[in-house]
Amino acid sequence: RKEVEQDPGPFNVPEGATVAFNCTYSNSASQSFFWYRQDCRKEPKLLMSVYSSGNEDGRFTAQLNRASQYISLLIRDSKLSDSATYLCVVNRRDSNYQLIWGAGTKLIIKP
Amino acid sequence: DTAVSQTPKYLVTQMGNDKSIKCEQNLGHDTMYWYKQDSKKFLKIMFSYNNKELIINETVPNRFSPKSPDKAHLNLHINSLELGDSAVYFCASSQWVAGTYNEQFFGPGTRLTVL
Numbered sequence: 001r002k003e004v005e006q007d008p009g010p011f012n013v014p015e016g017a018t019v020a021f022n023c024t025y026s027n028s029a030s031q032s033f034f035w036y037r038q039d040c041r042k043e044p045k046l047l048m049s050v051y052s053s054g055n056e057d058g059r060f061t062a063q064l065n066r067a068s069q070y071i072s073l074l075i076r077d078s079k080l081s082d083s084a085t086y087l088c089v090v091n092r093r094d095s096n097y098q099l100i101w102g103a104g105t106k107l108i109i110k111p
Numbered sequence: 112d113t114a115v116s117q118t119p120k121y122l123v124t125q126m127g128n129d130k131s132i133k134c135e136q137n138l139g140h141d142t143m144y145w146y147k148q149d150s151k152k153f154l155k156i157m158f159s160y161n162n163k164e165l166i167i168n169e170t171v172p173n174r175f176s177p178k179s180p181d182k183a184h185l186n187l188h189i190n191s192l193e194l195g196d197s198a199v200y201f202c203a204s205s206q207w208v209a210g211t212y213n214e215q216f217f218g219p220g221t222r223l224t225v226l
Contacts, residue, residue: 032212034212034214042219042220043201043217043218043219043220044154044201044215044217045217046214046215085152087154091212098156098159098167099156099212099215101153101154101155103151103152103153104152
């Protein structure tokens with residue numbers, strides 16, 4: 001089992017819709033979780049950290065489910081500019097510096 | 112101002128050649144990284160330096176040698192390039208704080224093609 005798994009998609013979603021995708025992780029001792037966004041042929045950029053109690057940033061909501069070992073990202077009122085690949089990132093508990101990256105979920109917002 | 116810069120942006124070379132990629136960050140961070148992103152889009156850590164000291168050295172062929180002349184620079188030298196080295200190489204930096212993971216800032220990537 002991969003340490004961090006994501007559905008690669010693509011998710012084709014009409015503009016204005018709500019979309020959600022999950023990411024599962026294998027190390028139950030992981031403590032830090034993030035969503036990064038990567039546009040086509042660009043570098044990854046932090047979208048949001050994921051906190052235990054869940055957190056929201058505008059149209060984006062991140063949740064953590066420790067019991068089932070997954071994190072989720074919900075995007076409301078999707079915009080064309082939300083089209084990107086969303087990367088799930090989890091720390092490797094036995095390393096103070098290392099983050100494990102999922103392969104990403106591709107999201108395409110259609111007009 | 113560019114926070115994390117890499118040169119060159121594109122690199123096309125023949126098998127067997129030796130090449131270098133340079134990375135510089137002006138964010139004042141103490142930790143820098145090299146990642147490889149292959150055609151399947153997996154982002155895999157290769158190396159990490161904290162205050163010029165190597166702290167992560169994943170299973171990478173010893174043809175790859177990082178060098179950190181100072182905290183703001185982390186270069187990657189690759190000897191005897193192979194076809195499988197073709198990928199996008201990203202440099203990143205962050206500020207290490209014990210017990211936490213701070214945001215990593217990435218450079219624009221170097222697209223390496225080995226012919």
